[in-house]
Amino acid sequence: MRLFGTDGIRGVANKSPMTPFHIMKVGGALANYFKKTKSHRPKILIGKDTRLSGYMLESSLAAGITAMGGDVLLVGPMPTPGIAFLTKNINADAGVVISASHNPYMDNGIKVFNCDGVKLSDSAEKEIEKIALSANIHHLLPASARIGKNVRVDDALGRYIVFLKNSLPRDFSLEGMKIALDCANGATYKIAPMIFSELRAEVKTIGASPDGTNINKNCGSLYPEKLANMVLKEGSDAGFAFDGDGDRLIAVDEKGHVMAGDELIAVISNFLKENRQLKNNFVVGTVMSNYGLRKYLEQKGIRSSMTKVGDKYVLEEMHKRGAVIGGEDSGHIIFLNHHSTGDGLLTALQLISVMKHTKKKLSELRKVMKRYPQVLINVPVGKRADFKKVPELKKAYDEASAKLAGRGRVLIRYSGTQLLLRIMVEGPSHKEISKIAEGLARIFKKKLS
Template identity: 80%
Template sequence: MKLFGTDGIRGVANKSPMTPFHIVKVGIALTHYLIKTKSHKPKIIIGKDTRLSGYMLETSLAAGITAMGGEVLLVGPMPTPGIAFLTKNINADAGVVISASHNPYEDNGIKIFNSEGMKLSDAGEREIEKTAISANIHHLLPKAAKIGKNVRVEDALGRYIVFLKSTLPKDFSMEGMKIVLDCANGATYKIAPMLFSELRAEVKVFGASPDGVNINKNCGSLYPDKLSQLVLKEKADVGLAFDGDGDRLIAVDEKGGIVSGDEVIALLADFLKEKRKLKNNCIVGTVMSNYGLRKYCEKKNIKIRMTRVGDKYVLEEMQRMGALIGGEDSGHIIMLDHHTTGDGLLTALQLISVMRQKKKKLSVLRKVMKRYPQVLINVPVGKRADFKKVPELKKAYDDAQAQLEGRGRVLIRYSGTQLLLRIMVEGPSHKEINKIAESLTKIFKKKLS
């Protein structure tokens, strides 16, 4: 049985592996791993988002940790990047987030950070998985005198807020600004209004009434249309939409325009380059980054590297290149001079900081990058065949690429979790890319279905 995927453990609540039975074992295995590597009684911090199943999984994980002799530090609902920060700040041996990010409430997951606030290594995950699925795991349990305990961390939100404020210029204030927040009924529902109110902004909030089942439901970074309407209605300066676990940001300008993650990356990179603070003059994106981000970098003479989809791969490339900024169009943006992982609240603060320092509206600042029209079509397939080895398909792909050369691009790749072929086309006009995408879809569907 395989537990860990590309981003921790994921699944539907009360179905393997997201059952109390399995998660108790994960708690035991994690603690056993830390005892072996740390040689002391480990402290493990646990945070979660607002899903109904979070209570069940938090209790199960804590039971496994304490059964193995570990000490559990409970913080309750907390954004994923908040747990990454607190793990290092509180000097814990590991941090665990119970969340399925932007997925619906039925799903849940387990994400583990090491003592430095970085995602646990693949080797560490493999060792924990091996122990968790072992038939002899119960033999690892210590005697009753060595059972651990749970401790509630009362000042967790305050610690995280202090950290977030520390990334801003001295005496920074948002006084005079009106901001609309969409907290996705998720982990930012409490901390986001507190943070922006403390910075003296006038705050309007929705998506901040979690009931366990409404997380990400028609709200948050995946559904910014309502936020766009509210920004216009409130005549606000900016709208900020987070996802369920608070590691993504999608912004809305004062005209109701939705500002993507790639546009935010370009905007922040541009500001740093002006200040001569864009380390190594480079940024990192993914293969799904909008073509406009590449054209922006070309125009500004900034090096850009593209990775596979996933913040794990973005972070690895950032570290390799010594880049300060990297991320995904979804709004998952990493700023390594401030944090070890993507952080929606941190990104929002840096975005507003640029607005204040440059004394410009977001609708003006976003013009630094021209977003190219994009179409994405999912084609069901029978198997993941290498289409470049099929002459007719390779020719169709090459012809489409040649047609858009210098003006756009074609990306064809298989889904990592479903039998789907994703055909993405970007170019100067919707009419042209739709025609190309439809032609490719017809050919690929005929050959691969």
């Protein structure tokens, strides 16, 4: 049995591994691991989003940690990047988020940060998994006098708000501006309206009434249409949509146009370059970044690299290249001079700071990048064969790439979790790329299914 996947532990609530039984063992394993590596009673921070199962899993996790001799700091509903910040700010040994991000309420998961607010290494996860799955984990329990305790952190939200405000220029104010927010009925439901109101903006909010089952339900960053309509109806200067755990941002300009992550990266990196703040003149994206972002970076003379999909790989590449901005089209964007992980609220504040500094509307700023149409087709396959070693498939791929040379691109890759081949085609015309993508899908399906 495996617990940790590509982004922590995840599954359907009350089914393995997201049951109270399994999560209590994970809590015990976390406490035992950090007790050994830190040589003191571990202090572990726990936060969550607004899912119904969060209460159950929070109690189980805390029980496992305290039973193994660790102390627990409870902060309640808090965005994932807030937990990353607080772990370091409060000097905890680790921080745990109970969330399944943008997934529906039935799912839940666990992400773990180390004392620096960075996700655990693969080796650390393997060691924790080994302890949690051990049949002898109960033999590791300490004497009753060494059981840990739970403490609630009452000022967690305030600490995180101060951190976010410190990313802005001194005396920064949004007075006179109208801001629309969609909090996805998730972890930002309280803090997002609070921070924009404290900055003196006129705030209108949807998706801020969580009931345990409506997180991400037809709202938030996956469904920005409602926010776009509200922006137009209220005459807002900008709209910001977050996902369930608050680590992503999708924006809407005053004309109701939706802006995904790549466009936000383009707008903010352009501002940083013009103000000589784009360290090493470098931006990090992923292989799924829109072709328009690549063209923009090329035209502006900004160096870049594209990693595998996943914020972990983006962060590694940013450290390697000395970059201060990088991210994904999903809206998960990292500002390394401020934070160690993607942060939807931080991204929103950086974007609106650009608007204030340049005195330009978001619809004008977004013109820096032209988004290219994209078609994505998933092809079921029997196995993950190297298609470049199959002459017919390599020929089809090469011919399709040649047709779009300098005008678009073809990306073919396998899913990391399913037997699917993903064919993505980007180019100047939706009609043209649809024809190319469908033609490739027919050939690949015939050969690989």
